[in-house]
Amino acid sequence: MLRILRALTLVLVAVAVLSTPSFGQQRSATSRDDLSATAQEYFTDVRLTTQNGDSVRLYSDLLKAKVVVINAFFGTCTGSCPKMSGILSGLQDRLGDHLGKDVWFLSFSVDPETDTPERLKEYADRFHAKPGWLFLTGKKENVDFALFKLGQKVARKEDHLTLFIIGNDKTGLWKKVFALSSTAESLQAVVESVLNDKG
Amino acid sequence: MLPAVSVLLAMLVAQNQQLTPQEERGRQIFEHGTSASGKTIEALLAGSTRMPASILPCANCHGYDGLGRPEGGVVPPNITWEALTKPYGLTHSDGRVHPPYTERLLRRAITMGIDPAGESLNTTMPRFQLTMADATDLISYIKKLGWPVDPGLTDTTVHLGVILPPPSQGAKTSRIIQQALLKYFAHVNEAGGVFGRRIELAFTELPVEPTNRAGAISDFLRREQVFAVVGADFTGAESEIAAVMLRTGTPTIAALALLPQTDSPLNRYVFYLDGGVKEEVDALLAFAAKRFPGQSYRAAIISSDEENSREAAKWLRARLTESKFGHLVAANVPSSLGADLVFWLNSGLQSPPIAAGRDNRTTILIPGSLAAEVSSAPPNAEIFVARCAPSLPESAALDANSLERISWERAIASAEIITEGITRAGRNLSRAGLIQSLESFSNVQTSLPEAVSFGPNRRVGAGQVRVMRFDRQSQKLISVESDAHASAVGVH
Structure with missing residues (x-):
């Protein structure tokens, strides 16, 4: 686990370093492209499936040039997951039209075999998820790979982390928030700080 | 005098095991987060987010026994009345200390998130917007947490019910199931029972008339x-x-259910051995799509008015409209026209009134749990039977004897499952504990060929369905894996 976290940290740092303009305030198109290429190489375009049954690519469709709030959960979890989803539900109300335009929520299932798109749709409806909030499942090896890349892979689903990861792919700024001590309000402040990051 | 004391004791025990209507309403709030009044209970999460309490009922985190289930770094406390009201107060794992709760203080904690010391509870505990009546109901049930409230349970016995097939299906099946269970639990009891409790059985037969069955x-x-x-x-x-x-x-x-009720919302209380006739139909369809690729084929569906047959046909017709099965054209084929493949959804198999299709060949596809006997099928037909794996091992003869063996096997499997479930639930057995322990089943071996798994979202124990060819000469079922014309079909 430590190794995974370290790997993720390294890459996040690498992405952050790459994103830092060397001179002046304007970043050249080339460095942005480099950053994107590096991120794409790291995250890859592994295929996942949304609660609507759409097939999506991890980097190109979900992360590229976006501000995202990521968490890991599973649909049959009764303790911490409904709380995390509840906080996201509260946050989506606060974000209003920004959700799906400036900010996306990505909830990755750590139990993709049970969490079929139909079950995730039902779960999403329970939390009144709006279109900018995607619940992700798919082939187990694909989802495991995506979770590994996000530093969220666990051996037992019950061991999933209770973190929100807030990232801005354009600037390479990533932050982590311990979900269970946060509120929709406190999370909104972090999301806005990442959203307003100028790189 | 002595009989009077016994009666009094019996009454006390009975009282312990019955919830009052108020406690029953409290249990509904505790376990499901819903009010008997029909009004939605709202929970305020993390200070600001409003959610229905049904998403976060007390039992989710504190457990059905109230002892608390640590998960994701959160340690929900023991909320049995005994623990909450310790006269010397409570010290929590995070170091928080407070005096004992009273009913009033507990109501304030649940609704406002303030402990008896006046401190805020952890933000992971939702604040539940309860009416006074709901709060009183809930607290009356919390006082009962940890008490033996479930029926059929004493320190020395577990009383189990058995529902046998109706007399119309022949006394033999009924007798076989009864004998299998009596024999199995006699062994369990001889070995000392489960945690010192003997298993006792009460039998009933389903009425002949289906509409009377639920009432009975x-x-x-x-x-x-x-x-x-x-x-x-x-x-x-x-x-x-x-x-x-x-x-x-x-x-x-x-043990015997052809149409498992697994639709959402999930019925938590019923566990099925396998996926029943719909999964068998799915396996047959996948098999047919592989065996008859490319062209257009005429698929006849033969069904009866019997519920299982009718439901299987309805399911099959719906699946046939899916594009991947577009080349299998469902048709009520008159006998003069012929069909390439026949889905035989009747129980029992007489000569089907179907003329053979192209090349004078017909393939008959049978969900095994509907028709146990296929020996009287027409000579120009190839027969394939899909069977949920637990029901039938490979190379089994398909006759009346095998039907008896299936009944025996299924009865024993259900007995093994519940015994393992009761054992895993431990000394402090409860219905909620039994359900939780059954949900922890992962590849549990029973006397059946396939291991059984359940989960919080899974009520079908064995998912595998096998398609087998009926060999006329040996009167046995041969796995299609060894058949050059087709490949095996696995579902799940």
Whole structure:
């Protein structure tokens, strides 16, 4: 686990370093492209499936040039997951039209075999998820790979982390928030700080 | 004098095991987050987010026993009344200390998130917007947490119910199931029972008339006060009997059920051995799509008015409209026209009134749980049978004897499952504990060929379905894996 976290940290740092303009305030198109290429190489375009049954690519469709709030959960979890989803539900109300335009929520299932798109749709409806909030499942090896890349892979689903990861792919700024001590309000402040990051 | 004392003791025990209507309403709030009044209970999460309490009922985090289930770094405290009211107060794992709770202080904690010391509770504890009546109901139930409230349970016995097939299906099947269970539990009891508790059985037969079945089961449960039901036959009234189990909160292992009720919202109380006839139909369809690729084929569906047959046909017709099966054209084929493949959804198999299709060949596809006997099939037909794996090992002869063996096997499997479940639930057995322990089953071996798994979202134990070819000469079923014309079909 430590190794995974370290790997993720390294890459996040690498992405952050790459994103830092060397001179002046304007970043050249080339460095942005480099950053994107590096991120794409790291995250890859592994295929996942949304609660609507759409097939999506991890980097190109979900992360590229976006501000995202990521968490890991599973649909049959009764303790911490409904709380995390509840906080996201509260946050989506606060974000209003920004959700799906400036900010996306990505909830990755750590139990993709049970969490079929139909079950995730039902779960999403329970939390009144709006279109900018995607619940992700798919082939187990694909989802495991995506979770590994996000530093969220666990051996037992019950061991999933209770973190929100807030990232801005354009600037390479990533932050982590311990979900269970946060509120929709406190999370909104972090999301806005990442959203307003100028790189 | 002595009989009077016994009667008094019996009454006290009975009282312990029955919830009052108020406590029953409290239990509904505790376990489901819903109010008997029908009004939605709102929970305020993390200070600001409003959610229905049904998403976060007390039992989710504190457990059905109230002892608390640590998860994701959160350690929900023990909320049994005994723990909450310790005269010397409480010290929590995070170092928080406070005096004992009273009813009033507990109501304030649940609704406002303030402990007896006046401190805020952890933000992971939602604040529940309860009416005074709901709060009183809930607290009356919290006082009962940890008490033996489930019926059919004493320190020395577990009383289980068995639902046998109706007399119309022949006394033999009924007798086989009865003998299998009596024999199995006699062994368990000889070995000392489970945690010193003997397993006792109460039998009932389903009425002949399907419409009377749910009512009869309801009466049986009320009369016998069983802890759980094992070896249950749901045939003919599957959804109605499952609904009775849900209403009465009776954990049930359904041994004979062709139409498992697994739609959302999930009925937590009924566990099925396998996926039944719909999964068999799915396996046959996948098999047919592989065996008849590319062209257009005429698929005849032969069904009867019987519920299982009708439901299987409805399911099959719906699946046939999916594009991947577009080349299999469903048609009520008159006998003069012929069909390339026939889905035989009747129980029993007489000569089907179908002329052979192209090349004078017909393939008959049979969900095995509907028709156990296929020996009288027409000579120009190839026959394939899909069978949920637990029901039939490979190379089994398909005759009346095998039907008896299937009944025996399924009864024993259901007994093994409930015994393992009761064992895993531990000394402090409860219905909620039994359901939780059954949900922890992962590849548990029973006497059946395939291991059984359940989960919080899974009520079908064995998912594998095998398609087998019926060999006329040996009268046996041969796996199609060894058949040059087709490949094996696995579902799940």
